[in-house]
Amino acid sequence: MADKITVGYTHLSGCTGCTVALADNYAGLLTLLDKYVDLKYMPTLADARHIQKVDVSFVEGSCCINDKLAVEELKETREKSAVVVALGGCACYGNITRFSRGGQQNQPAHEAYLPIGDVIKVDVYIPGCAPTPQMIRNVAVMAYLLLKGTKEQKDLATAFLKPLMMAAQKGTTACFCDLMTEVINQGLCMGCGSCAAACPVRAITHEYGKPQGVRDLCIKCGACYNQCPRSWFSFDVVSNYEAINEAIMAALQ
Amino acid sequence: MGAELGNYKSCVSARSTDKEILRHAQDGGIVTQLFGFALDEGIIDGAIVAATKEFAHKHPEKAMMDNSNMEFHEPWRPIPVVVTTKADMLAAAGTKYNISPNVSLIKEATRSFGLDKVGIVGTPCQMQAVRKGQLYPIGLRDVGSSIALAVGIFCMENFPYQSIIQLVEDHAAMKMESVRKMEIGKGKFWVYGKRGQVVQLPLKVTHKYEQPGCHVCLDYVANLADVSTGSVGSPDGWSTVFVRSKIGDSVWGKAMAAGCFETQPIEKVKPGLELVTKLANEKITKNKKTLEERATFGVGKALRNPYI
Numbered sequence A: 001m002a003d004k005i006t007v008g009y010t011h012l013s014g015c016t017g018c019t020v021a022l023a024d025n026y027a028g029l030l031t032l033l034d035k036y037v038d039l040k041y042m043p044t045l046a047d048a049r050h051i052q053k054v055d056v057s058f059v060e061g062s063c064c065i066n067d068k069l070a071v072e073e074l075k076e077t078r079e080k081s082a083v084v085v086a087l088g089g090c091a092c093y094g095n096i097t098r099f100s101r102g103g104q105q106n107q108p109a110h111e112a113y114l115p116i117g118d119v120i121k122v123d124v125y126i127p128g129c130a131p132t133p134q135m136i137r138n139v140a141v142m143a144y145l146l147l148k149g150t151k152e153q154k155d156l157a158t159a160f161l162k163p164l165m166m167a168a169q170k171g172t173t174a175c176f177c178d179l180m181t182e183v184i185n186q187g188l189c190m191g192c193g194s195c196a197a198a199c200p201v202r203a204i205t206h207e208y209g210k211p212q213g214v215r216d217l218c219i220k221c222g223a224c225y226n227q228c229p230r231s232w233f234s235f236d237v238v239s240n241y242e243a244i245n246e247a248i249m250a251a252l253q
Numbered sequence B: 001m002g003a004e005l006g007n008y009k010s011c012v013s014a015r016s017t018d019k020e021i022l023r024h025a026q027d028g029g030i031v032t033q034l035f036g037f038a039l040d041e042g043i044i045d046g047a048i049v050a051a052t053k054e055f056a057h058k059h060p061e062k063a064m065m066d067n068s069n070m071e072f073h074e075p076w077r078p079i080p081v082v083v084t085t086k087a088d089m090l091a092a093a094g095t096k097y098n099i100s101p102n103v104s105l106i107k108e109a110t111r112s113f114g115l116d117k118v119g120i121v122g123t124p125c126q127m128q129a130v131r132k133g134q135l136y137p138i139g140l141r142d143v144g145s146s147i148a149l150a151v152g153i154f155c156m157e158n159f160p161y162q163s164i165i166q167l168v169e170d171h172a173a174m175k176m177e178s179v180r181k182m183e184i185g186k187g188k189f190w191v192y193g194k195r196g197q198v199v200q201l202p203l204k205v206t207h208k209y210e211q212p213g214c215h216v217c218l219d220y221v222a223n224l225a226d227v228s229t230g231s232v233g234s235p236d237g238w239s240t241v242f243v244r245s246k247i248g249d250s251v252w253g254k255a256m257a258a259g260c261f262e263t264q265p266i267e268k269v270k271p272g273l274e275l276v277t278k279l280a281n282e283k284i285t286k287n288k289k290t291l292e293e294r295a296t297f298g299v300g301k302a303l304r305n306p307y308i
């Protein structure tokens, strides 16, 4: 179909959890591929693996700078994609790969892993370890609307994607500490509990309504901070949650 | 008049027809009645509510993970719990004027608690958190579509637990354990003792004890809830109810048909929506000003603004 968007998927040092999360959209994924997305290349889910020119590429995993091929693939991805989406905690923030000290078989000298934003310019972040199927779905639908939609749909998609673009500009590190430095220290925490709910490793509890982190458990995925309504919040988008949810569900029928 | 009351399909003054609920509830028992009805009808499998610490201590399997010393008695300290019976919902009725991070259980409710259809009650900011979580489920896999009923409660401000101790024990000179009810209304903070004593504090005393995060809050009446409710606008013992979303409209309609609530038209009651609108505007104007002041807080340095 001519008006599909072309999409690629580059897999660097990630555990394939992001791939699985994408696949866990089940029928929704089939609808996406059927109606909106022409998947040009992707290890695991597509026949073609080599990077091609696309509208949007998703990158899973961080980039080991000791791995020449990974660095090249990442740069090629940037050169050939209009929009680069860092998918998952490792691509956005390094996540668990931040803890690498090398020494693993069969590439013991691979030890220096960078979030992709430290190597190339990234346009959109989808944080989370693993990112959720619904978040990937929502971004995919919005990317389609941005590129192929009516004026109104483009505006909606721009507003929806804006905070994820701002997250990409903000930086490449994440930690429980972000809640301390950017939310509590800034006098913004109101004790909703979203951060604790979002944490994949249960590093966060609440004491007297405020988040308390076990920092040794934290894998630096960025889910807590980005889920927090006091990190970023768009009234324009979230106040229309009902209509937007319905539109996304209708698009996937 | 503008967007201060949010979108809503209908607004009434209401109270539960269940005498037992009214005895335990803060106002018209809207929250407890609505959850009880939704549970009976299979609309929800359970709900996240703010129980007392005592309840959480007795039922740790229902409560949020909390590292504090549970043996240490702290009356009026809420702990979020997942409840699946009407008796437990009733036990958690009533307002605790300090922070209960209810959203912390929103994922766990669908995991170890095994709920497919979750009810949640919360302040306006917690409703914002729920809706952000549905549109941007960064760490909330499969949670969004499980949220079957989000009931919001009006909120001007909240307090840290230690502030409430200060207000009750220092300013009102009462023991926390001897308090039957706390309430903010008619421009005062009211503390009702179990033996009938009543102490009122002017709000100018309570302001400095408020949670700082509340001072950038731009929602008074839980605009993003399915149904939102509070005492303001309605006569004593009654609640003002906004029915907002399609889900809210459907559940409210069924509950009305089942005789769960007595209602009066909001236009007929005193002080009515005029007061709700006034207070909403006051809150939003004051907090917008705070946000502006934050932008020029330092010398060439702004404090962060979360709203984009």
Ligand SMILES: Cc1cc2nc3c(=O)[nH]c(=O)nc-3n(C[C@H](O)[C@H](O)[C@H](O)COP(=O)(O)OP(=O)(O)OC[C@H]3O[C@@H](n4cnc5c(N)ncnc54)[C@H](O)[C@@H]3O)c2cc1C
Pocket: B024, B025, B026, B027, B028, B029, B030, B031, B032, B033, B049, B050, B051, B078, B092, B093, B094, B095, B096, B097, B098, B099, B100, B102, B121, B122, B123, B153, B154, B155, B156, B157, B158, B159, B184, B229, B230, B231, B232, B239
């Ligand atoms: C901090 C705070 C400030 C408020 N400010 C206002 C106000 O300015 N104007 C106004 O009209 N109403 C305000 N309310 C709401 C009001 O006090 C009642 O909670 C509301 O009217 C519901 O009463 P009800 O009889 O319908 O509910 P009930 O049947 O008594 O149920 C109340 C429900 O709220 C839950 N709950 C109690 N405390 C908390 C908490 N701290 N956080 C989250 N959930 C909680 C309980 O677990 C229960 O499920 C405030 C509530 C809170 C918690």
Ligand code: SF4
Pocket: A179, A183, A184, A188, A189, A190, A191, A192, A193, A194, A195, A196, A209, A210, A211, A227, A228, A229, A230, A231, B101
């Ligand atoms: S999500 Fe943000 S506002 Fe909510 S409790 Fe955590 S740090 Fe505070």
Ligand code: SF4
Pocket: A174, A175, A176, A198, A199, A200, A201, A202, A203, A204, A213, A217, A218, A219, A220, A221, A222, A223, A224, A225
């Ligand atoms: S505290 Fe949890 S959610 Fe936050 S960055 Fe660490 S692992 Fe991720």
Ligand code: SF4
Pocket: A190, B123, B124, B125, B126, B155, B156, B157, B158, B211, B213, B214, B215, B217, B218, B219
């Ligand atoms: S004033 Fe706003 S931020 Fe504070 S508890 Fe109420 S709703 Fe939340």
